[in-house]
Amino acid sequence: MTLTQGRAPRPAEKVRGTHHQASLIVQGADATGIVAALTSVLSGHGANIVSLDQYSDNAQGGAFFQRTLFTMDALQAALPALRADLDDRLVKQYGLTYRLRDLSVPKRVAIFASKSDHCLLDLLWRHRQGQLPINIAMVISNHPDVAEEVRSFGIPFFHVPSMGPDKSAAEVEHLRLLKDNVDFVVLARYMQILSGEFIERAGVPIINIHHSFLPAFIGAGPYAKAKERGVKLVGATAHYVTEDLDEGPIIEQDVVRVSHADTAADLARRGADVERAVLSRAVLWHAEERVVRNGNHTIVFA
Incomplete structure (x- = not known):
């Protein structure tokens, strides 16, 4: 296995400046x-x-x-x-x-987020810089914390609370917002589990970023768990969402080497860097029609 220190994303193809x-x-x-x-x-x-x-x-x-x-x-x-x-x-x-x-018509995307904003803000910044050939239709969050930062990019923000085990009311509102408005959804560290019914009714691809080189350290506090295990690598995985939690077709992965001297906070910081890079590449490749799904795996012409 070859380990990389964060592969540089391939520049977006020049699609938004041509109509042919x-x-x-x-x-x-x-x-x-x-x-x-x-x-x-x-x-x-x-x-x-x-x-x-x-x-x-x-x-x-x-x-x-x-x-x-x-x-x-x-x-x-x-x-x-x-x-x-x-x-x-x-x-x-x-x-x-x-x-x-x-390709002159950019895909419309909705970004779902929670309190962690590093992946969300990275996508918004890359979009503003013209690095992602997408149209961000909206940001939806179960917390209001990032509202002002999102709106500073000129992107509509919707706060949809999702509390307790019953997420049905929130998912009804999500579906109302998404209906006929988006071509795919990105979960930018959205810390909620989507129901199988929602995934089916949304009817568009959903891309998630997972805080590890799958499969590993599921659930809360992944970097604390990684520190306890004395890991030598931390990474991230971008994949399509299916009803089976974190088991969907993988689009992109990357890792960075760490050591025994790194604290859990160090791991989280370095992991966040990898998450940003991996998610942005996955979004770019999906937007540029580089990803072909075949069963539970993908072919990526990157």
Whole structure:
């Protein structure tokens, strides 16, 4: 295993300054001729392929995944005809699935937070600096502590209390706020467990940041537990949320080396740095259509 000291995030692709760039994600059973068929369709519509990344987990009949970035004049007008040809060549001929997206339209995101603000404020800052090609529609928190800081970024803030074992009233309000307003949700150290019903009814991907290199130290006080165990590494994991707590497909992970001399507070501080970096990369890659889910794991074209 190779250990890194916080891999530098790849710069966001220049998608917000152009109205002609799109991504095409393809997945399904591998077969001869898929790449040729795909490039033929794109070239037939006057598209210029900027990058093409592919992966097959078995050259003999395995699963095939591909991310293609291309430019095209009058993209919006061309999309219906392009989709029709992709349906004929990729879906009907090869049984593949695909998603095609105009990257000039940023994904809308809601950020859920609690009292810990390091991941939240990092995402807001990166967004303001143009490092994340997203539109932050709102921040929702079960505490009012970060309200003024969020509003200073010009982002709507909603305080939705969530107390006690019954979270149903809070989740009803969450769903009301999210309905038709977001394309995905980010849990920026949101210290509440989401119900399976909420996850299903939200109907959008949900990304969580976990305060360890999964699986390890679940529950409260993770860094105190890590200190007690004398760990030599602390890390963070960004993953998609499923009904199984902290068991969803992993998007990104990273670690930093620590020593016996570090206090629990030192571990928490260094862990927070890793959490910020890992979550921002996961959000960036999801926003740029770099992540392909396949069962309970992911293929990340990063």
